Amino acid sequence: MAFFKDFKAFLMKGDIIALATAVVMGAAFNKIIASVVADVLMPIIGIFTGGTDFSQKFFALDGESYETLDAAIEAEAAVITYGNLLQAIIYFVIVAFFIFLLLRAYERTKTTKEAPKVAAPKGPSQEELLVEIRDELRKQNTTP
Numbered sequence: 001m002a003f004f005k006d007f008k009a010f011l012m013k014g015d016i017i018a019l020a021t022a023v024v025m026g027a028a029f030n031k032i033i034a035s036v037v038a039d040v041l042m043p044i045i046g047i048f049t050g051g052t053d054f055s056q057k058f059f060a061l062d063g064e065s066y067e068t069l070d071a072a073i074e075a076e077a078a079v080i081t082y083g084n085l086l087q088a089i090i091y092f093v094i095v096a097f098f099i100f101l102l103l104r105a106y107e108r109t110k111t112t113k114e115a116p117k118v119a120a121p122k123g124p125s126q127e128e129l130l131v132e133i134r135d136e137l138r139k140q141n142t143t144p
Contacts, residue, residue, distance in 0.1 A: 033098055037091050045090070054090075057083025 010016065046052060058069045058079045066072035072079045124132070 030095075033095050034091075036098075037094050041094060042087075042090075054083040054087040055081075057081070057086065 042054075056069050058066075058072060058081045060066055060072050061078040061080065064072075064075070064077060066075065066077065069079065069081065
């Protein structure tokens with residue numbers, strides 16, 4: 001029974017709940033970014049690259065020249081789909097950029113919401129305190 005009690009305590013820690021929330025939010029965020037990449041950015045990149053579909057870029061290892069990736073797969077040729085790698089790299093860079101923007105905005109909200117620092121009230125200087133101590137010592141030494 002102690003095992004289940006410990007496991008329940010582990011699950012109910014704030015860190016675990018926050019982590020689970022972050023994973024769920026990350027999965028939802030991933031779908032948004034995937035849509036932005038596939039539906040918005042890749043067509044724009046396609047315009048600049050002459051309508052190139054990166055997912056169809058491949059290199060057949062058998063030395064044959066195939067018209068399409070599907071044709072190479074039908075011929076059971078071993079292929080390296082470097083276009084998928086390029087698309088994954090582009091996707092990664094875009095995700096990293098979105099996360100950078102999100103964290104940067106978060107950091108700015110943290111710094112702007114801090115209370116302004118108030119200077120500590122000025123007290124007597126060290127010299128003034130030493131003068132007061134000296135005067136007190138003189139009074140004690142001169143009084144019978």
